[in-house]
Amino acid sequence: MTPPRTPADVVVEARDVTMAYGDADVLRGVDLDIHRGEVFALLGPNGAGKTTTVEILEGFRRRSGGEVRVLGADPERGDDAWRGRIGLVLQSWRDHPRWRVAELLGHFATYYPDPRDPTELLALVGLTGQADRQVNRLSGGQRRRLDVALGIVGRPELLFLDEPTTGFDPEARHEFHLLVERLARDEGVTVLLTTHDLAEAERLADRIAMLVGGRIRACGTPAELARRAAAQAEVRWTADDGTPRRERSKDPSRLVWELHRDADGPIPGLEVRRPTLEDTYLHMVHRAADDTDGTEDAKARAA
Numbered sequence: 001m002t003p004p005r006t007p008a009d010v011v012v013e014a015r016d017v018t019m020a021y022g023d024a025d026v027l028r029g030v031d032l033d034i035h036r037g038e039v040f041a042l043l044g045p046n047g048a049g050k051t052t053t054v055e056i057l058e059g060f061r062r063r064s065g066g067e068v069r070v071l072g073a074d075p076e077r078g079d080d081a082w083r084g085r086i087g088l089v090l091q092s093w094r095d096h097p098r099w100r101v102a103e104l105l106g107h108f109a110t111y112y113p114d115p116r117d118p119t120e121l122l123a124l125v126g127l128t129g130q131a132d133r134q135v136n137r138l139s140g141g142q143r144r145r146l147d148v149a150l151g152i153v154g155r156p157e158l159l160f161l162d163e164p165t166t167g168f169d170p171e172a173r174h175e176f177h178l179l180v181e182r183l184a185r186d187e188g189v190t191v192l193l194t195t196h197d198l199a200e201a202e203r204l205a206d207r208i209a210m211l212v213g214g215r216i217r218a219c220g221t222p223a224e225l226a227r228r229a230a231a232q233a234e235v236r237w238t239a240d241d242g243t244p245r246r247e248r249s250k251d252p253s254r255l256v257w258e259l260h261r262d263a264d265g266p267i268p269g270l271e272v273r274r275p276t277l278e279d280t281y282l283h284m285v286h287r288a289a290d291d292t293d294g295t296e297d298a299k300a301r302a303a
């Protein structure tokens, strides 16, 4: 049985956070709880406010309203010691273009009391071969790996990853996923990830929150969210006259049994499709677009 959580297990706590840019309300009351050692993914369409949310949690942006605690402190008042416990992988590293990779990493390591060994870190992110290259000579994917290395050189307790695998080839993406899993599982690092890649969120995240229309519309494990998309599975088959048929059912095995009985044999083109995370996501996005009263999903608040 999972032991009850203590306040110390809650690494990020946000209550009713609002953000307006001028008269544009971007966040309309965001609630989040992220627990120690958890990989938490924030999903949402372009312009939903993911980066704004993350910047508020990082202490880079002043919120318009609401309460936030990150590692026990209000990010707007986080000091250097607090900042040293946080790792950031921002959208891309643009400074120090002429520095060499190992040199830049070694330089950043000096900012922290107990940094990772830069040589080991280069191996960890697959950049050993590029140690002596200038930063501006790296490929997009290599540069992103360097961003990740810079984000974890100080052994952060909480790591923010803003669209970390943009530009990665499939192998680099796979390696990166293994690295995030290792950081969370072996070192207890809490990870907040924003991504547009649903497969990545499903693969990596313990829990996923969907930010749509300025609110968290759903939050749960990938399996919970997929189940909530539609309780009904979709059964597809080909009718006797060759036309494709589809029907939603809460009891697909019964429907298949009835079809089998009526056909008196195998059912041509039979497929039973369970709702996926993508179904949930699209459902939330479309529902939010139709949502005129703006009612927040009651289950959205993290457990």
Ligand SMILES: Nc1ncnc2c1ncn2[C@@H]1O[C@H](COP(=O)(O)OP(=O)(O)OP(=O)(O)O)[C@@H](O)[C@H]1O
Residues within 6 Å of the ligand: 021, 026, 044, 045, 046, 047, 048, 049, 050, 051, 052, 053
């Ligand atoms: N500094 C700013 N001033 C005014 N408006 C802003 C500012 N930053 C962001 N916005 C607006 O706030 C909204 C949310 O932006 P944000 O970057 O947080 O969204 P996002 O979910 O991260 O989007 P994406 O998936 O495209 O990266 C957008 O409409 C954006 O234009």
